[in-house]
Amino acid sequence: MLRPAWHVRRSDTCAPSGRGVLNVPAYLKRIDYHGPLDATAETLRALHRAHLQALPFENLDIHLRRPIVLDETALFDKIVERRRGEFCYELNGLFAWLLRQLGFDVTLLSARVASGEGAFGPEFDHLTLLLNLEERRPAGAASSRAKPSPRDGARWLADVGFGECFDEPLTFDDPLDQVRGGRAYRLAHGEAACKLLVLEEDGGWGDQYLFGYQPRQLNDFAEMCVWQQTSPESFFTRKRVCTRITPEGRITLSDMRLIVTANGERVERELRSEEEVAAVLREHFGIDLSLV
Numbered sequence: 275m276l277r278p279a280w281h282v283r284r285s286d287t288c289a290p291s292g293r294g295v296l297n298v299p300a301y302l303k304r305i306d307y308h309g310p311l312d313a314t315a316e317t318l319r320a321l322h323r324a325h326l327q328a329l330p331f332e333n334l335d336i337h338l339r340r341p342i343v344l345d346e347t348a349l350f351d352k353i354v355e356r357r358r359g360e361f362c363y364e365l366n367g368l369f370a371w372l373l374r375q376l377g378f379d380v381t382l383l384s385a386r387v388a389s390g391e392g393a394f395g396p397e398f399d400h401l402t403l404l405l406n407l408e409e410r411r412p413a414g415a416a417s418s419r420a421k422p423s424p425r426d427g428a429r430w431l432a433d434v435g436f437g438e439c440f441d442e443p444l445t446f447d448d449p450l451d452q453v454r455g456g457r458a459y460r461l462a463h464g465e466a467a468c469k470l471l472v473l474e475e476d477g478g479w480g481d482q483y484l485f486g487y488q489p490r491q492l493n494d495f496a497e498m499c500v501w502q503q504t505s506p507e508s509f510f511t512r513k514r515v516c517t518r519i520t521p522e523g524r525i526t527l528s529d530m531r532l533i534v535t536a537n538g539e540r541v542e543r544e545l546r547s548e549e550e551v552a553a554v555l556r557e558h559f560g561i562d563l564s565l566v
Contacts, residue, residue: 296350298375301368304328304354313377315407318430319442323519325369325434326441330359330559332516336503344496346371357560359518361510362435363499366401367492369434379406382490385470388481398498400483401490403432404446431461431470439482441519444470455519516559525558527551532558 302308305328309320335342335358342364343349349368352358359365370380381404386394408428429446433439440454444461451458451473458473470482502508517526523535530545532554545551555561 296346296371297354298372301350301354301372304357311376313407315430315443317376318373318378318405318407318432321369321373322432322434322443323441325365326519327521328518329353329365329434330516330518330561331361331365331435331437332359332559332561333361333510333514334358334516334555334561334563335360336510337514342499342503344492344499346492356565359516359559359561360435361502362401362433363492363495365435366403366433367495369432370403370492373403373405373432379408380404381406382492382494383485383487384490384494385483385485387483392481394481394484396498398490398495400436400485401492401495402436402483402485404487405430405432405443436482437515437517438524516555516561518559527554527559 305321305324307321307324309324310317342360344363344367346368349360349364350371353360353364353368367382370382373380383402383404384398385400385402386397387399389395406429430443431446432443440452440457440459442454444452444454444459446461447463448461449463451460453459460471460473460479462469462471467484467486469484471479472482474480502510505511513529515526515528517524517528520536522537524533525535526533530551532543532545534541534543545554552563555563
């Protein structure tokens, strides 16, 4: 008999597979999370921020020519056991698994990233998450509703895999501006899709991505995941990136440049060798390339 998901203990393990066991306590330890586990907005916000601080958004495997596999067990091994980060499909895909184990109602959504001049990328360009806090289900069960009934504060947009994005989830049905991490965001809903916008330094609103409401499965993103890894037109094949938020701001490795933003001040430093890059990855992101 299944216990209610909000009664999951830190000692429990979940989702066995042929290659190992996906383990909730190990995941929580990886993101250094020690807070409550009930499926509430407060827990969601805390998990979201802990995830972003602990797990970097990075594309190192693409530049190491190592294929990315969209399988929850493989993602768990890479991100939790081998202490890596990765990009949207992996980070949001595994975060969705964790949230479901804790009793959250999670829907995977396909997003198209803004490419300038009002244009957007292809379908499945990005994976983002919709959470509905009205409904609690047995641990591990997926959502069956494409577009839950609106209720102020009941639905949230979560995203731990979009580089420099909001540090805490956005209220999905709030038409007003929402400030997260010192930046203002806006959700512009249409009949079939919603646009995420961010307030730019010049005072204008810039598009981040456009997403539909249709529920998706992780394997729906597999074809685009291959394209992102291999196409010369993909952002991820053009340069190496590794970034995460910090309590003071953000730290980013962009090819051979280290960018540290703390308390509103930005400092950049050019790295002179791959040895310096490896040292930065170890010191600031906990990634040891000799073990990757």
